[in-house]
Amino acid sequence: MAISSAGIGSGLDVAKIVEQMVTAEKIPLKKLESKAEGIQTQISTYGEIKSLTSKLGDIVSKLTRDSAWNGVNISSSNSTISGSMTGIAAPGTYNIRVTKLAQAQTTVIGGAGAAALAKDETMGASGKLTLKKGVGANEVVKALDISSSDTLTKIAAKVNEAGMGIQASVVTDVDGKERLMLRSKDSGTGNSFTVGIDLADPADPADSTLKKLEQTNSQLAQNAEVELNGVTVESNSNTFANTIPGMSFSVSEITTNPATMTVKTDTEAIKKSLQEFVDAYNELNDLLSKSTKYTEETKTAGVLQGDSATVSLQNTLRMLTQGISGSTGALTRLSDIGIQMREGGGLTVDSTKLDKGLANVDDLKALFANKANSMGQGGGIAVNFKAVTDKLLAFDGTLNSKTDSLERTLKSNGAEQDKVNKRATTLEERLYKQYSALDGKMSSLNALNSYVSQMVTTWNKSSS
Incomplete structure (x- = not known):
């Protein structure tokens, strides 16, 4: 609150006096801000x-x-045979010889030679084209109406619109003659089909184009067939998805000699996961050490x-690395696989010792992943760590509770700063009011003094 006239009457440097007193009032603010x-x-x-x-x-x-422990690497001695994971695959070796490749049925309608059709030739008679696809309970039958004015192009469109899983197209040979080619969208004997052509009226001319159409199978449907460790297995495609549990394999060429497909535990992936655990632990431990260190x-x-909350957290994590897991196997401590605590509480990895541990994945898995009992005891290293981190990160866990407490303290500090600023503002306003009142009094007194002086001077002159 600035009053430009303050000090005029008194002759005092009011602004400086008020500033110094307000500054003194705000001294607690610096401590609060810090x-x-x-x-x-x-x-x-x-x-x-x-x-x-x-x-x-x-x-x-x-x-x-x-899934962290059951990953595998699949390799093949023949590039035309490849495998991939679909679930949990057991390590093993498989000898595979490909005897047949899967193929889809292709049927050509329109005959050959003199029986082939001229471009856009119409059928000349009405009737039905009957499609049968599938075997047994999976068989589907559809009869398509054919008019005398239909061409092969129109018939192809009707087949495609029927939704039978049969693709139809018109092909033209070197003589400009047309034929209707039907092909199953999927390979395998289960997707084979037949085509029947019947005149609507037997009295129609026997030499009608529709009647003269001939059916020629250029390629029959066929399943892929392989010998797997001496056992013959089939698939309606060149991918065998359900032959070996947890994996599928695909073939692309017939082979004379068996290829060897090997399924091995992916120890590199496990090793990478364990290193990620060590790195994440060290990153957290380093931050906790830095934050609490003098x-x-x-x-x-x-x-x-x-x-205390931070120190307790660090001690808890360190104890988890030193504790015995619930494993009943040969490995019970992190030190058994070369993961040990270094100076400062961080972890180091002895690769040679870890590689030895990776030789028995079952024991290694038990060390980390054994389930805890109903009391939450006896769990593996990872299980115990997860229980602690889940508790720390819970809505009412240590980390959220501590952060909430600090937020409340910060809010209270802000309120204290507001109080100091408010007191300083009130003091500034009060001082300026007081000095303004003083200036008013001093101005009146100065005016009176000037008047009296003038009167005295006048009286003296009159007396003379």
Whole structure:
């Protein structure tokens, strides 16, 4: 609140006096602002801790699932035979010899030679074209009406619109004659079909184009066939999806000699997952150490130095790495596979020892993924870590509760700052009012003094 006339009457530097007194009133503000900055840094640090805890939780959650341990690599000695995972495949070796490839049925209508049709030639008589597709209970029959004015192009359109899984097209030979080609969309004997042509009226001319149409099978439907470890198996396509549990394999050429397909446990993927666990743990541990550490050389404390919740969190995580898992196998501790604690609480990996552990994936899986009992005890390393990270990240867990507490403290600090600013503003307004009133009094007195002086001067002159 600036009053430009303050001090005119009194001759005092009112603005400077008020400024100094308001500044003194605001002295507590600096301390509050510094404290607020520290609280905000703590909130930010807890945000990082929460993010890294979530990252660690995702990784250990992955290690509790079967899919983390049951991955395989599939290789083949022949590039024309390839395999892929569809589920959980057991390691093994398979000898595969391809004796037949799957093919779709192709049927040509229109005969050959003199019986072939001229371009856009009409049928000359009405009737039905009957399609039968499938075998047994899967057989589907549709009769398509043919008019005397229909051409092969119109008949092809009717076949395609029938939705039988049969593709129809008109092909033209070197003599310009047309034929109707029908082809099953899918390969295999289960997708074979037949075509029947009947005149609507037997009295129609016997030499009508429709009657003269001939059916020629240029390629019969056929299943793919392989010898798998001496056993003959078939598939309606060149992919064998249900022959070996957890995987499928595809063939593209007939082979004379058997190819060897090998299914091995993907130990590299497991090793990568374990390294991700170690890296995520170390990243979180390093942040916790940095936040709680006191550096003697610089005489500076970490942003969370002395914070009991943070110290407790770090101790809990370290204990999990040293504890015995619920495994009943040969491996019971992380140190059994070369994962050990280094100075500062971080983890290191002995690759040679880990490779030995990877030789027995079942024991390694038990070390990390054994289920806990009904009391939450006896779980594997990953299971125990997941239980702790889930609890920490819960809505009412330690990390959210601590962050909420800091947010409340920051809000309270802001309220205290508002109070200081309000007191300073009130003081400034009061002081200016007081000095304005003083100026008014001083101005009156100065005016009276001037009047009296003038009167005295006048009286003196009159006396003289």
